[in-house]
Amino acid sequence: MIMYEKYIGRHRDDYVTLEDLYKNFKVTCPDDFNFAYDVLDKLAEEKPDQLAMLWVSNNGEEKRITFAEMKRWSDKTANYFKSLGIKKGDLVLLVLKRSYLFWYAMMALHKIGAVAVQATNLLTAKDYIYRCQAAGIKMAVITADGDCTRHFDEAAPECKTVQMKAVTKHKDAGEGWLDFEAGIEAASDKWERPTGEEATKVTDMLIMAFSSGTTGYPKMVSHDHAYPLGHIMTGIFWHRVEPGGLHFTISDTGWLKSLWGKMYGQWLGESAVFTYDFDTFNGADILQKLEKYQITTFCAPPTMYRFMLREDVKSYNLLALKHCCTAGEALNPEVFNQWRQATGLRIFEGFGQSETTVCCSILYPWVQPRPGSMGMPTPGYQMVVADEDGKEVDPGVTGEICIKAPDYATKTKGLFMGYYRDEVNTQRSWHDGLYHTGDLAYRDELGFLWYIGRNDDIIKSSGYRIGPFEVESALAEHPAVLESAVTGVPDPIRGFNVKATIVLNKGYEPSEDMIKELQDHVKKVTAPYKYPRVIEFVTELPKTISGKIRRVEIREKDSRSE
Known part of the structure; x- marks a missing residue:
């Protein structure tokens, strides 16, 4: 039995038709579900030598990490965090680019019950001040690459809740920084799942992420411990990962997209993840990695497909590549057509937000892409295209994409808990039994959704x-x-x-x-x-x-x- 089958009761291929999938897909979530224990540690026990991650540095250094090794290092990291006073409910900021240390830290925080807060290494001092003050960050773990530590030090006097700061490559940091790697190395690898008040519940906050902030200050999006199971649809049904495969999603760990494609759904499908710690995107470089490491499933934003298509894609051996996806922005039909002509593969589009998992997509093999369409609602999400009064509009009529969610207790696995410390914005977007995405689309007669744009962007x-x-x-x-x-x-x-x-x-x-x-x-x-x-x-x-x-x-x- 593949790991995800424990939570939906069936193998992916046992669903005979799309109607069968919509009718019978259901995620069972235990009250004490914790991804780090119930997925990672179980895989380490059952398949200790199976590859969990193939990590490649910017200069070509390779690191192969098995599920057993991932468990061991996450246990050591949990012990290190605990020795510093990190406990259940504490918020820890992680700015680690694409370092494998990010995965150790994430799983460790999950095990403790602390809240992981992802952030990009492109932040400046004012960005750190806003994030630390707004969220009440207790500890920050920062990469030594670039000017990250300098920017954080500039912000530190105004970040009153931050009690500790740790850094990778400690020798490159200034005064007051803890050596994160040395601390992990020295910590014990013996860790027991907490019981009693220290144990986690599925309704506890797991992660908090800052939205993109396209129109104002980023909102703080909180997700509970059920969130990883929402990514069964992302990794298993949309990305189509396979046991023993190697999945590559291009995303920095500063964004939730990394959790869409570099962790939860992939490990639930028992696929390894490929992590390339590059600094600057280069189309030819990515094509070389797809060829060299025989990537089997791939996901990247449309912009990156466009840059790859400027290269001679046909000159690369991509025979191992079986399935391609895209998200992050709407896919232009021209990109779809050019990629298919160059590789023979269709690009399967998906739509979601920081507040959701994939909630609209093209689900192979039941549905084939219609270039320009964002797909159909994914099973588990009840989506409607609604007018300003929240009433569903007819096919062909533009409206707002909304998700039926009467309240927190009945929400879909993967839908956010609300905006952390921000009841006003939570009520503004989630009311009358609907979560309002702010994105506009229309539905055609076949049920496909066609993206129009953000509500604020309509002309x-x-x-x-x-x-x-x-x-x-x-x-x-x-x-x-x-x-x-x-x-x-x-x-x-x-x-x-x-x-x-x-x-x-x-x-x-x-x-x-x-x-x-x-x-x-x-x-x-x-x-x-x-x-x-x-x-x-x-x-x-x-x-x-x-x-x-x-x-x-x-x-x-x-x-x-x-």
């Missing part, structure tokens, strides 16, 4: 509601366009004009002729009223530290220049 022009993704997808089909961001600019007649801020591919130059060519192209590809009446060429687009385009920043810049 109202001459009575039309225009989603940025529709125009950006059209622009992506032109060879001159590397990436684009579509926003609205005020117009006294139309209300707003559609504006495209564009980064051109190498070999193309901004000009009036190029503007006309791109405008004509959009008119041919999509409804003519959507074409960008205003085009601005830039060398780069404003993005969050997670890489998502900040259209709000473009809008603010345009409003200041009026």
Whole structure:
């Protein structure tokens, strides 16, 4: 029996039809479920020598970690944390890039019942101040790479709740830093599952993550111990991981996407995870890794597929690769078609947020991708496309993507607990039995959802509601366009004009002729009223530290220049 079968009662392939999957898929979650004990430690007991992770450094160093070794090092890390006074309920900040130490720390905190708080190494002092003050961080574990420790030290005087700070590569740090690696090494590898008041319950907070902050300060998204089981749908049914396979999701550990593709669902499916600790994304480099390490399942944002497609993909031996997925932003049909032509593989899109696991996707083999569609609601999530009053709209009508969730007790496994220390935002997004995602889409007659954009990003022009993704997808089909961001600019007649801020591919130059060519192209590809009446060429687009385009920043810049 594969690990995930213990929690859904069946093998993935035992579901005969999509209707069978929707009707009978159910996750059983024990009241004391704890992923570190009930999945990792069980795998270490049952399959101690099976590979859990293949880690590759930026300079090619390799580290193969079995499930038994992962358990041992997480036990040692738990003992080290405990020796420092970390206990159940404490919040610990982890800024570890793609180091294997992140997995040791995560499993250790799960075992203690402490709350892991992920963060990216791109944070500056003001970012650390906000996060530590807002969450009440007790301890920070920081990578010595780059300027991370310097930025944290600048923030430290205002981070009153932080009692300890530990660092990797201790010799590179300044005063007051604990040596994280030496502390783990010296700790005992004997650890017992806590009982009594120190034991965890499935309703306890497991992790807390900061949202991307595309429109304001990041919100603090909290998840309970049932969250990993929500990723059965992510890893088993969407990523299609296999026992003994090697799954590669491109994500930094500073973001929840790393938990989507580098831990929970993959280990529940008894697949190893491939972790490449690179500093800068390079399409050719990633293709080389897919070939060299015979990656079997793969997930990356559409932008990274676009960069890989600028290489000669057909020249790489990718025969081991069986299944490809994407998430993080909407997938342009052009990227889908080019990747399929180059590899013979379809890209299976998925949709979710920091607040969810994958809640809409293309589920092979029951459903095949429809280029441009985000897929169908995944079993376990009851999704509706609703109007402003929360009433479901008819097929073809644009509305907000909402998830039925009467209250915390009846919510889907994988849906968040709420925004930590923020009842106002929790009530604003989760009310009347629905969690409101803030994303707009329409449903077609077959039940497929088609993404329109964030509610705040919709452009109202001459009575039309225009989603940025529709125009950006059209622009992506032109060879001159590397990436684009579509926003609205005020117009006294139309209300707003559609504006495209564009980064051109190498070999193309901004000009009036190029503007006309791109405008004509959009008119041919999509409804003519959507074409960008205003085009601005830039060398780069404003993005969050997670890489998502900040259209709000473009809008603010345009409003200041009026």
